[in-house]
Amino acid sequence: MNRVATGIPGLDTILKGGFIEKRTYLILGSPGVGKTILSLQYLLEGISNGERCLCINMIEPSSTMISNGESFGWDLSEIDMVDLTRAGLQTHGSYEVFSPAEVENSSIFSAVYDAIDQYKPQRLVIDSVTQMSHVSADHYQFRRQILCMMLKLSEMGCTTLMTHEPNALAQDMYTGLAVDGILMLRRELSQQKLVEVRSVEVQKFRGSDYAAGVHYFRFGDQGIKLFPSGRSSRRVEQMSSEQLVFGIDRLDALLGGGLEIGTTTLTSGPTGVGKSTLVAQFLTEVALKQSKKCLYLSFEEAPSSIIKRNEGIGIPLKECVDQGIVRLEYVHPRQYYPDELAMMTFEHLDEGVEVVALDGIRGYEFAMQPYGNPLNSLNNLLAELGRRGVTVVLTNEVEVIAGGELKATETGASHMCDNLILMRYSEFEAEVIKLIGCLKKRLSPFEPELRQLRIEPGPVGLKLGPKLQNLSGILTGVPTMAQSEQ
Helix, strand or coil: CCEECCCCCCHHHHCCCCEECCCEEEEECCCCCCHHHHHHHHHHHHHHCCCCEEEEECCCCHHHHHHHHHCCCCCCCCCEEEECCCCCCCCCCCCCCCCHHHHHCCHHHHHHHHHHHHHCCCEEEEECHHHHHHHCCCHHHHHHHHHHHHHHHHHCCCEEEEEECHHHHHHCHHHHHHCCEEEEEEEEECCCCCCEEEEEEEEEECCCCCCCCEEEEEEECCEEEEECCCCCCCCHHHCCCCEECCCCHHHHHHCCCCEECCCEEEEEECCCCCHHHHHHHHHHHHHHHCCCEEEEEECCCCHHHHHHHHHCCCCCHHHHHHHCCEEEEECCCCCCCHHHHHHHHHHHHHCCEEEEEEECHHHHHHHHHHHCCHHHHHHHHHHHHHHCCCEEEEEEECCCCCCCCCCCCCCCHHHHCCEEEEEEEEEECCEEEEEEEEEEECCCCCCCCEEEEEECCCCCCEEEEEECCCEECHHHCCCEECHHHC
């Protein structure tokens, strides 16, 4: 089966290559959701391929449609347009598809056939079939005429989109049964009533597989851009035994030499314990010493603040950012759809990025909550990054400052990771100290011990002390000397 490209970024991916040639599809959606914009992009793609394209307007005058297209920088002059917003004024000729008596029953079909016969389109948009049903006095004849029109268009080799209102389709299910496919466009408010969410769902696609589920889209400078929902499965066998290091001897030894390429590492700890600092140390080390291009996505702290903080403790993050070997970006809450963020991340991979940092899971959850389950989206993103052999580091904030129940996360995200680094506060001899240890490594052994972490101003700001010996109850927050030493 030949495919007809839609010209809409992401939609051809969902449709496994585009619409099927010579078939008719319904574009459903409430007013203002983007049906006409989608249809015009489809026609513009045909024009770019040298195809004959026709748009029959029944709701919006052609002049208004052309003006709206100019807001996207579109030149619609090569699209043949027939304005039937004042349907019923055009006369008909003779047709062989059905009898003249039946044509007389609905002058709008007569006008549509006149346009089809005159322009002989390879791509056709009828905007909208809802209006055709409203001006047709007889529902039975309307159904017959719709079917006959679809058959004629298929015989002509025309691939057709017809826009329709969902409520009208519910009253006339025959049209939905007759067409070869249905795309439902939605515009809704998020559960918190803070964000407008636009999405598309393929409800029917006869003769072909397609990507099921809800796929988000937004309007950009060039029209609609769609973000296919990602569902990836990770393959552990693609991980490498080669390791990336932090550049801190005692920490790398604690981790059994470093982090294996292609693994995902979660660093978990309370606020202020040094999670983001540890990530910055890792990225600058692998960028400068191991020639790995990195992407640092911050969900909680502005880039200027991150750079200034790290400058004070001797971590050359600014140098790496200036050289372009670390790309530092702040992800504002609700700035991206989940799959839009994933697509942006994958674009960086195409530019050579091999290491990705997501700084912090809490911020990611807050940003993605309006669009469904954030952990599902995060799991899909991590699975695809792992499948591509990307090394990922994440940070997660736990609410417990010291002591309490030992949890890596409050959300159960630790199962997504291959390695788990634990950071905690503790009190010892009237001083608050920071602790670091490794709880899990999937591909290599590690040292099961806790060490004190110091973050101090100066050229070497991150320091690890020796193994904490002769102490018990460290993770309770109030360690004590072992009995034999007292």
